[in-house]
Amino acid sequence: MPVLPEIDAAKSDLTAIFRDLHANPEIGFEEVRTSGIVAEKLRDFGFDEVHENIARTGVVGILRGKGAGNRRIGLRADMDALPINETSGLDYASQNSGRMHACGHDGHTTMLLGAARYLAESRNFDGTAVFIFQPAEEGLGGARGMIADGLFQRFPVDEVYGMHNQPNGQPNRAMICKGAAMAGASFFDIAVTGKGSHAAMPQQSRDALVVASALVGQFQTILGRNMPALDQAVLSVTQIHAGSAYNVVPETAQIAGTIRFFKPEVRDLMQIRMREICEGFAVAYGMRIDVTFNEIFDVLLNDDSLADEWVAAAADVVGADNVTDDSPPFTGSEDFADMLQIVPGAYGNLGHAGTVPLHNPGFVLDPEILPVGASIYARLIERRLPLGNAA
The missing domain is CATH 3.30.70.360 (Alpha-Beta Plaits)
Incomplete structure (x- = not known):
């Protein structure tokens, strides 16, 4: 199964969202415009519930499937930019001096919105999908802030998944490390x-x-x-x-x-x-x-069996030959680790064109991965909450 056709058909819309977010970056706990766009999109998609102002600028969307299952799966994207002056030369480069999406969080947000749109239209799953749009990942404690605001008490989930882009020059190469994956x-x-x-x-x-x-x-x-x-x-x-x-x-x-x-x-x-x-x-x-x-x-610890589920969802989209579950541990850090301290889950990486590293003023995220990442998120929900298997 390649990129989901419905998501591929929305590629131009996803690219427009991504370009807009990239041109208007906001750093941690200042993502007022970004979170407003996210909440508006979720409402436009027909989400059952949209909750704002969690840890100041976080957003959570609740989407119920066709079936009446009790299981709940979480998907998380981060929204914040970095305090960097952009030098990429893109025609949609940052318009905010000293602010830049140099880590791909604009892409993460867009991919999760792409999955949200598709799943809201199809609702081809049993149970509930919980969409978590997190502020302030870049060392400011956004995950801990959402948890302190009762994230998993108010919106409990059985599993939670996240994903990061990697500018490794290997487009659509999906990678995950089991166990201790990030420092x-x-x-x-x-x-x-x-x-x-x-x-x-x-x-x-x-x-x-x-x-x-x-x-x-x-x-x-x-x-x-x-x-x-x-x-x-x-x-x-x-x-x-x-x-x-x-x-x-x-x-x-x-x-x-x-x-x-x-x-x-x-x-x-x-x-x-x-x-x-x-x-x-x-x-x-x-x-x-x-x-x-x-x-x-915290150290980011991927659950072995749920890492296998992430691999299976990614393989549905990019093919089994383009997925590996033995990626080496990464010395970068990620505050999704705080969520995994409470709820089991997995965090993978998706390669894309370009090799300018993350956190570099010339970094460019290849928008071709937007429908790919959105499809992986959507397949996670459809696989983990299959119709006809309500619990």
Whole structure:
């Protein structure tokens, strides 16, 4: 079974929605326009219920099938953009300065809307489909916000599925990893406080910038000398801020970054070693170093059997030869993991043309995958809630 004909017939409409969302990106918890469009579309499609303002800008749509089954399946898409200035050169490039859909969430939203339209017209399933449009996936806790707002108490589901695009130059190649599929993530902030001085007399200082720079290098020894060789982990310093003038040795410096891990004990080891290194530098250089960790993402754990269901739905659309269930774990993180901590499910990836990476100002999502992803979502509902098998 290729792309569902009804969805393929709506391809131009899906492309128009996608282009509009791409041209008008909104970052986390600011997706007012985006969520308004989603809610309006769901109502236009004839959804039984549309709920707005969940975790501020989240939307949930409820669609009941022809049958009277009690089972409920959730489908989730994220809606937020990134604080990036777009350089793609597209004729529908971002019109919002400093905002860009550089991770494909505009495509995720469009694909789920495509499935919503098709399923609302056909209702060829037993039970209930729950469409979750989530805000603020990019490190701002949108999934946790929806959960705190009672997502799964108000709209319970037996299973939940999500999907991400991958610019790997392999169009319509569907991939999933069973078990630990995406890394957990902690963000860290480190404040170094020394003693400032005139730059011409640095002997009078306790140079926070020198210590901060040394810490960046020392942190990299954790992976090479403390981590078990077979455990995957990442430690990246992504920010360092210090100083305000050419002739002043700065009194303070700030370091920030992220660690990624697939086991909680690996996270704990990295955090312990970072604290110990900072404590040692503080004593050695006679200054204060404060370390703060924020737990942002859980490890994303795909249920093995439900990963098989995602594979089967994808194979219906792209063919079994274009689907793999042994994709390697990915060190990127995804807050759909928080939903999978509560409800079993699976999260797969769909390849598309182009190889400019995600989170790059020149990233382009190939709109050819829109009906493909929409069809996979639709087949998940039809497969998991088949007519004539009401529970």
